[in-house]
Amino acid sequence: MRLLVCAGGTGGGVYPALAILQALGNEAENVLWVGSEGGMERDLVLRAQIPFEAIPAAGVHGVGWRQLPRNILRLIRGTLAARRILRAYQPDVLLFTGGYVGVPMAIAGRSIPSLVFVPDIEPGLALNLMSRFAHTIAVTTPRSRHYFPAAKNVVVTGYPIRTELIGWQRNQARQRFGLDEEKPVLLVMGGSKGARSINRAVLTHLEALLNLAQVIHITGQTDWPEVQQQIAHVPINLQHRYHAFPYLHEDIGAAFAAADLILCRAGASTLGELPFFGLPAILVPYPYAWRYQAINAAYLTENRAAVTLDDAKLSETLLPTLQDLFSHPQRLQQMATAMRALATPDAATKLADLIRTLAAQSPAPRKHKEVQ
Template structure:
C-alpha cells in the first residue's frame, strides 16, 4: 500500500497530517508513505521532526491567491500550475493508492493531480469550517474526515464522516504530574499556559507582558510559548522586569514540540489563538481556555472559538480588546473553581483521543477501494 500526504502552511495543517501518518504506520506497518510539501515550506522541519519515517519527501510549487495583492495572486496561479505538473509527474512515477489532504495551498496541486489520475483522495478537516483550499478541493475529493458534527453541512451527503481531531501519539501519554515535574512547576500554584500557535502571536505576547506583574501578584505561574519571531522581544521584557525565561514562576519557550503535550497536561487554564489544534488538544486534557481568534485571517479561527464557547469549554476575547478584558477574564476563571471546573468538564466531553486512528482507518479503506 502506498499513501501520499499533502499538507503545508502552518502547524495546524501539518500536525494532523503527521498524526494520521503515525496511526497509519501502526495499522499498516508495510505501507509506503510519501509527503508532498511546498517549496521552501514551513512544514519540512515539522515533518522531519515527526516519529514517522517517510519514504520520500517532495516539494512542489504553490502559493496563496486570496488575501494577497493582484500581482502575487497571479504569480501564485502560475506556481499552482507548475506544482500540479510536478505532482502529476510524482504520482505517475509512484502510483499512490490514496492521497491525504489536510490543508494549505500545497494541497491544490496534489488534489488536482490525484483527481486527474483517478487516485482516491481524502480530506482531513481539522477546523470546524473549511478554508478556501478545502472548499475548492471538496468537489474533487472522494471522502472527508471531520473533527466535529458541525462540519458535516459543508459537504455533500455521505461524503464526510466524523472521526475527531487527529492527535499525535505523544499527546496521548502526557500526564499532569509528569508535566509539573518536567517544567519544574509548583503543584500548589495554578498554571496559566499562553501560546499563539505554531508561529506565535505578537498581540497575545504583548498583552500578557503588560499584565505579567499582576498575574504574578495573584500567585499564578506561567508557561509561555512565545513563537520564535517574538522570542527576543519577550526575553527582553522579562529582563526589564527582573525575570528570566527559566525563572521560578515564569517558564518561557520560543517553541515546544513534543514537550507541548506536557505543557497542556500541567496547565489549569490556556490563553491561545483558536487554530484547529485547540479543538483536539485542549479537549484531550479537559483544559478550559480563553481564545483570541486571529483577526486578519480566514474566519475559521472565529468559527472554532464559537464552537468551543457554545459547548461551555471556552470564553472568547477579541484581539483588539485584550488590554481591557484579558486580565479580568483570567482572574475570573482562575479564582472561580466552580466555573473553571465546569469549563474543564465541558472541554473533556468533546475529546476524541482516537481521531488519528479513525481517520487512518478511513484512508486505508479508501486505498483498498472500499467505498
C-alpha cells in the same frame, strides 16, 4: 500501502497528518509527503524522518489582478509537478489536510482514492476545492457537515492527537517544569509562529499574572528576544513562577497536562488538543485569517468550555478575565468538564481506518517506481 500525504502551511494541517501516520504505523510502509516550495511544513516533516518533495503552489481567490497571472502559472506548474510525482511514486491513497499545495495534487490525482481531512470547522477555499475530487471527506465536528450540503461521503471523526502528547500525568508534567503542585498554572501559546498581541498583553501584565498563577509561556521564535529582555525585569520573588520558551517539541504534552487554563489562538488544534486534556481556555481568534478561528472559538465558547476575547482589546480585558476565572475555581472546573466532553480520543484511529478502506479500493498493485 503506498500513501502520499499532501499538506502545507502551518501546523494546523501538518499535525493531523502526522497523527494519522502514527495511527497507521507500519501499514503505511511507504510514505511520501508533498508540500509547498518554501513552506514551513518542510522542517516539521523532515524532523519526523518522512521523505519530502516540494511543488509550486499559490492561491487564486482574493488575489490582486497583478498577482493573479503569476499565481495561475504557479498552479499550472504545480499540477505538472504533481503529475510527475504521481507517475513516479504511484500511490495507492492520497491524504489531504490543508494548504494550497493540495489543489494541484488533487487535480492531478483525481482518479486515485483520496481522503480530505478538514481540521477547522469551516473549510478553507483550498480544502473546499480538494473536497470536490475526494472519495471521502472527514471533519472534526458535526457542525462542519453544514459546509458540504451536497456531499454524501462526509464522516465525522474528530481531530487526531499525536502520540507525543499522550501519556503525561499532571504531577509528572508539573515536575518536568519545576512547578508548585498546589498553585494554579496558566499556559500561554500563540501557535507555531507565536502571537505578538498575546505575548505583549502577557508581558504588559506579567507581574500581576504571576501573583495569580504560575505561567508557562511559549512565545514563538519571533518574539523570543523581546521576552528575554522582559524576564530581567520580573521581581526576583516571582521569577520562579515564570517559565518561558521560544518553542516546545517533546514537552508540549507536559505543558498541556500541567496547566489549569490556557490562553491561545483558536486554530484547528484547539478543537482536538484542548478537549483531550480537558483544558479550559481563553481564546483570542487571529483577526486576519478570514473567520476560521472565530468559528472555532465560538464553537468552544457556546459549549461553555472557553471564553473568547477580542484581539484588539486584549490588553484591557486579559487581566480582569484571568482574575475572574482564577477566583472562581468551580467555574474553571465546570469549563474543564465541558471541554473534556468534546474530546474524540479515537479520531486518529478512525481516520486511519478510512485510509485502509480507501487502500482496499485502489487498483491492483502496480510496479512502483521511486521518486527521483
